[in-house]
Amino acid sequence: MGFPLAMDLHFDCTQCGRCCHDLRLTLSVDEARTWAGRGHQVDLLAEGWPWPDNGDPNDALIQWRKATSFEVQVGDVPFRINLRLVARHIGPCPHLLPDMRCGNYDERPRICRIYPLESRPFEAASPAGRKCPPEAWRNDLPLLQRDGVPASGEAQALLSAHRQAMIDDVALKARLASALGFADTAFAGEGMAVCEIAPPALLTALEEAELGLWDATQHWTIVTNRQSTAKMLADLDCPARLVSAGSAFLPTFADEH
Ligand code: SF4
Ligand code: SF4
Known part of the structure; x- marks a missing residue:
């Protein structure tokens, strides 16, 4: 069954717990510090867009991509790199209780409060893209989204705060990547390069980045699992490395070697 994107949606959480399993939760820097401070895993993901000009105003x-990324030169090619801090858990979230309630309810990240709404701008929530069961979407339940827009002012404020953090954190995340020695980025649309960070190492690197002990200057390399992309980049004198799908590279496409 298909769902139009811009639509009214009614919803109530059934507390099935599916959305608290096997996830990468996008966090702000402050949320990542809290998450890692409790000993939980946080990864840093990177995706880069070729950026030959200033972008259509x-x-x-x-303009959203521009606001949430920083400019680098990869060989002869200008890029903008977007970095995402994510809480990663395989299986249940470390805060999930046996009865599927959140054990961190009052301090859960914004992204958990936003779900099942869509956190990315220019996209609306759709049941087809969510883990919630059909009975959570009955038309007699409270209105969640009207014509593609969150129905409540509280949800709109949460989304605004989440998106603003994605903008405000750009410079600090660039310095964090330097502190971690992480300088691989996926090519736009092909997936994400991944830096897995032990929680204590993240806290140390964040502290150093905040103190300004590192700047954002690094020699970035494009990593790709597609031979055709690697060749295209090599022809442009753009440093690139062919990799395979795995923990260090989350692909959109199957390996093409
Ligand atoms: S913090 Fe709570 S709401 Fe968020 S994924 Fe974990 S258990 Fe679920
Ligand atoms: S998957 Fe949906 S219905 Fe199930 S707990 Fe998460 S938000 Fe609630």
């Missing part, structure tokens, strides 16, 4: 998606 009338294209809101391009």
Whole structure:
């Protein structure tokens, strides 16, 4: 069954707990510090877009990408890199209680409060893209989204705060990558390069980045699991490395070697 994107959605959580399993939760820097401070795993993900000019000022998606990324030169090619801090858990979230309630309810990250709404701008929530069971979407339940827009002011405020953090954290995350010695990025749309960080190492690197002990200057390399992309980048004198799907590279496409 398909669902139109811009639509009214009614919803109530059934507390099935599915959304608290096997996830990468996008966190702000402050949330990542708290998460790692409790000993839980946080990864840093990287994706880069070739950025030959300043981007169309009338294209809101391009301007959002620009606001949430920083400029680098990869060989002869200008790129913008987006870094995402994510809480990663395989299986249940470390805060999930046996009865599927959240054991961290009052301090859960914003992204948990936003779900099942869509955290990314220019996209609306859709039941097809969520883990919630069909009975959570009955039309007699409270209104969640009207014509593609969150129905409550509280949800809109949460989304605004989440997106603003993605903008405000850009410079600090760039310095954090330097502190971690992480300088691999996936090519736009092909997946994400991954830096897995032990919680104590993340806390130390964050502290050093905040103290300004590192700047954002690094020699970035594009990692790709597609031979055709690696060749195209090599032809442009853009440093690139062919990799395979795995813990250090989350692919959009199957390996093409
Ligand atoms: S913090 Fe709570 S709501 Fe968020 S994934 Fe973990 S258990 Fe679920
Ligand atoms: S998957 Fe949906 S219905 Fe189930 S606990 Fe998460 S938000 Fe609630």
